[in-house]
Amino acid sequence: xxxxxxxxxxxxxxxxxxxxxxxxxxxxxxxxxxxxxxxxxxxxxxxxxxxxxxxxxxxxxxxxxxxxxxxxxxxxxxxxxxxxxxxxxxxxxxxxxxxxxxxxxxxxxxxxxxxxxxxxxxxxxxxxxxxxxxxxxxxxxxxxxxxxxxxxxxxxxxxxxxxxxxxxxxxxxxxxxxxxxxxxxxxxxxxxxxxxxxxxxxxxxxxxxxxxxxxxxxxxxxxxxxxxxxxxxxxxxxxxxxxxxxxxxxxxxxxxxxxxxxxxxxxxxxxxxxxxxxxxxxxxxxxxxxxxxxxxxxxxxxxxxxxxxxxxxxxxxxxxxxxxxxxxxxxxxxxxxxxx
Numbered sequence: 001x002x003x004x005x006x007x008x009x010x011x012x013x014x015x016x017x018x019x020x021x022x023x024x025x026x027x028x029x030x031x032x033x034x035x036x037x038x039x040x041x042x043x044x045x046x047x048x049x050x051x052x053x054x055x056x057x058x059x060x061x062x063x064x065x066x067x068x069x070x071x072x073x074x075x076x077x078x079x080x081x082x083x084x085x086x087x088x089x090x091x092x093x094x095x096x097x098x099x100x101x102x103x104x105x106x107x108x109x110x111x112x113x114x115x116x117x118x119x120x121x122x123x124x125x126x127x128x129x130x131x132x133x134x135x136x137x138x139x140x141x142x143x144x145x146x147x148x149x150x151x152x153x154x155x156x157x158x159x160x161x162x163x164x165x166x167x168x169x170x171x172x173x174x175x176x177x178x179x180x181x182x183x184x185x186x187x188x189x190x191x192x193x194x195x196x197x198x199x200x201x202x203x204x205x206x207x208x209x210x211x212x213x214x215x216x217x218x219x220x221x222x223x224x225x226x227x228x229x230x231x232x233x234x235x236x237x238x239x240x241x242x243x244x245x246x247x248x249x250x251x252x253x254x255x256x257x258x259x260x261x262x263x264x265x266x267x268x269x270x271x272x273x274x275x276x277x278x279x280x281x282x283x284x285x286x287x288x289x290x291x292x293x294x295x296x297x298x299x300x301x302x303x304x305x306x307x308x309x310x311x312x313x314x315x316x317x318x319x320x321x322x323x324x325x326x327x328x329x330x331x332x333x334x335x336x337x338x339x340x
Contacts, residue, residue: 006101006172007084008036010092011074016045018093018218023054023061025216026090031101036061037078038092042068047092072186075168079182087175089168093218094123100214104172107208111139114174114204117164120215130213136163137209145201150251153201154243155258160306166194170215177204190232191239198246229271229282233289236263240291256295261304264292264312287316 008026012019026036038055040048040063051063064077079087086108090096097103100118107116122129136156140148148163156163165171177200185196243252243259264286271279286292297317304310315327 003031003033003105004086005084006031006034006086006088006105007082007175008034008088008090009075009078009082010036010038010090011041011071011078012038012043012047012051012092013041013068013071013074014043014045014047015092016043016047016050018095018220019047019050022090022092022095023050025095025098027054027058028098029096029101030099031105034060034101035083037081038063039074039078040065041070041074042066072182072188072192076182076186079178082175085175086172087178088172089170090215091167091169093220094169095216095218097214097216103210103212103214107210108172111206111208113139113206113208114177115171115200115207117171117207117209118214119211120165120170120217121213123216123218128216131217134161134163134165135159137211139206139208141206145204145207149201152255153198154252154255155262157258157303158305160258160304160309161262164197164209166197167217168193168196169217171197173200174204188235188238188242190235191242194239195242198243202246229267229274230285232270233263233267233286236266237289237291253295256291257299257301258304258309260291260296261301261309261312264316265306265308268312268315283315292316 010022010026015022023036023038026034038051038061040051048063048065051061051065055061055063062081064081066074066077075089086104088101088104104116104118107113120131122131136148152158152163154162181196181199181203184199185192188195240256240259240263243256247253267282267286271282274282287297296313301313304313311327318327
């Protein structure tokens, strides 16, 4: 069987420090039948120049320079120029293992699936750690995907998170399923990757999830997810709206409480710069949310796996002023010691 062409989509915005390593890792692939569509999304640093240099090195690279419109539009722009049967998503500040494309190709051929998702390493300035938090792996047909949707696709209470990574990076998808999906996931400041995946789970016939760590996810300061907690919360509220639009027969109702707790602890981790009184006001803002009232405050959440989830649950659910005051005070003390 002739090896099919894999199109790699790489949105770029001001990542000059990381971009060469990303593109070098693609050039080093053992699997040779690829094209890489790079979209320079109005970068203000030298990222655009670096893109041009790699196009000159290897004609399998193609670059599109455009004004800044965000990652969703960049992916759509790249998709319009893809020729491959499968599309792989890579973020420009990350990089991939030399055998990633070959491994993904082998899984597609072996299991005849529409999507492959791989494991990854977390890369920090001083260390690289294999991410072991998610336990789900193996082949899933349409019935298997539907069962995941009913039980734990949004949130798995045994591990304190979704069982499948939700970034578009680290997954390879059959091209025909992406056209409408990428369009539908536009307009999310946070969660556009998650919404794209939720739409994919509605239409693909099969997928394979492997634990092989083939992707290197680089953690860096100044990322979009490190921001004002109010902005993060409001962005996640829009994600909840999108999830509910896919909530046929209430299949996600039991998982939404856990999903909301992820959002709360994420916001809390970005709220430590607030003053104590402003932090308490932010907690009250969360408590007044329709989603919190409907899916968290009025539901019992049992068997939470993560201490941070339990703590967020206690803070938001505590109705007595004094208890809430002491819990918030304790959170500040714990956060201060964590930062020292």
